[in-house]
Amino acid sequence: MKIAVIGAGAMGGAVASGLLNYAKDKYSLTVSNPSARPLEILSAEGATVTNNNVEAARDAEIVIVAVKPWIVETVLTEIKDSLDYSRQTVVVIAAGLTGLQMMEWLRKDGADEPSLLIAMPNTAVSVAQSMTFIVPVHASQSVTADVTGVFDFLGETMVIDEAHLPAATALASCGIAYAMRYVRAAVEGGVELGFKAAVAQKMVVQTLRGAAALLSIDGAHPESEIDKVTTPGGITIRGLNEMEHAGFTSAVIRGLKASVK
Ligand SMILES: NC(=O)c1ccc[n+]([C@@H]2O[C@H](COP(=O)([O-])OP(=O)(O)OC[C@H]3O[C@@H](n4cnc5c(N)ncnc54)[C@H](OP(=O)(O)O)[C@@H]3O)[C@@H](O)[C@H]2O)c1
Incomplete structure (x- = not known):
């Protein structure tokens, strides 16, 4: 062709x-x-x-x-x-x-x-x-x-x-930038915790690759993957809840909706 x-x-x-x-x-x-x-x-x-x-x-x-x-x-x-x-x-x-x-x-x-x-x-x-x-x-x-x-x-x-194209574009095209910003934020956190930026980036990128691979399995759901790593009273849930107190989920949803407006 x-x-x-x-x-x-x-x-x-x-x-x-x-x-x-x-x-x-x-x-x-x-x-x-x-x-x-x-x-x-x-x-x-x-x-x-x-x-x-x-x-x-x-x-x-x-x-x-x-x-x-x-x-x-x-x-x-x-x-x-x-x-x-x-x-x-x-x-x-x-x-x-x-x-x-x-x-x-x-x-x-x-x-x-x-x-x-x-x-x-x-x-x-x-x-x-x-x-x-x-x-x-x-x-x-x-x-x-x-x-x-x-x-x-x-x-x-x-x-x-066609009616769904703006929303789809927000999720997947603008979404590349949103995912990059998460990576940048995580790397900045990693630097404060004592890693060189390049090392922290390698850690974060491979972690995202792992998360994406886990979610690529049929029937996988982010919340059940989160359940697997959140020990009651443990460090992961403490970190997650702190992110939520700062408005993580809400910020993502608001950002996506703003992209479509
Ligand atoms: N989904 C996404 O994430 C995403 C991201 C970026 C772009 N896009 C879309 O992709 C489209 C292209 O964007 P882009 O970022 O690739 O833009 P770009 O990098 O500026 O490329 C546009 C190309 O078109 C060429 N061009 C200009 N006038 C032309 C003509 N009359 N005939 C043939 N070619 C001509 C330019 O050549 P010269 O440089 O020689 O002028 C340039 O190479 C846009 O409409 C944009 O909405 C989507």
């Missing part, structure tokens, strides 16, 4: 690089971008590169547009005349745009409606550990499966409806 990635910045570049590294034999990739530097890197990894969006999109079965939200309209209107909607699918990675807007930008007189999906990976796409949401704005089940299959190479994928 041929894939075009238009926009080789942080997100488009990471998606392209991930596909080149983790799905080399599955897809042939063309990437377009105005500036040359990201193209040089992706070309060395095996992509065909160009600074011409129309040329990149022309032969691709799936065209992934990964530019800043305010540039999406320009790119979609630029490439639409060269697209054959009966065989080509458009996937847009951009926050804050509606499917309706993008369908409008892609509309062509006398042509069928395009297959359009929104994809929202998070920055862990660069290490093939993304939580990616796929919104089929206007797409059949088989087209949705094809697009999901692409992002499955880059982590976990979940098909959701």
Whole structure:
């Protein structure tokens, strides 16, 4: 299958690089971008590169547009005349745009409606550990499966409806920053307790990896994992309750809700 990635910045570049590294034999990739530097890197990894969006999109079965939200309209209107909607699918990675807007930008007189999906990976796409949401704005089940299959190479994928996208983005895309802030806080605590920052970070990151692995087992629940480490009257429950007195759970919920507003 041929894939075009238009926009080789942080997100488009990471998606392209991930596909080149983790799905080399599955897809042939063309990437377009105005500036040359990201193209040089992706070309060395095996992509065909160009600074011409129309040329990149022309032969691709799936065209992934990964530019800043305010540039999406320009790119979609630029490439639409060269697209054959009966065989080509458009996937847009951009926050804050509606499917309706993008369908409008892609509309062509006398042509069928395009297959359009929104994809929202998070920055862990660069290490093939993304939580990616796929919104089929206007797409059949088989087209949705094809697009999901692409992002499955880059982590976990979940098909959701558009109404849930802002909340999902708060949990998983903004969520990367929230998880990082927990790590930073724990490392700062570790330094006060006498460890060098790099050592504390190693401890915290491996602990999170362990927590994530425990929760990946079917039926696992955070509270039952917490029960296993909280001896009555012990040190873990003392620490946890102190965090709760300082508003830990409430701060997380308030932060997530603020992200969606
Ligand atoms: N879910 C998340 O966690 C997350 C995180 C970040 C971004 N995003 C989404 O991903 C999208 C891309 O963001 P980003 O962070 O990757 O932005 P970025 O790093 O600024 O990359 C945008 C790229 O688009 C290129 N570009 C600009 N105009 C173009 C045009 N007319 N045709 C083709 N390419 C063009 C830029 O090239 P030049 O540099 O040469 O101008 C740049 O390489 C955004 O819409 C954003 O909402 C999601």
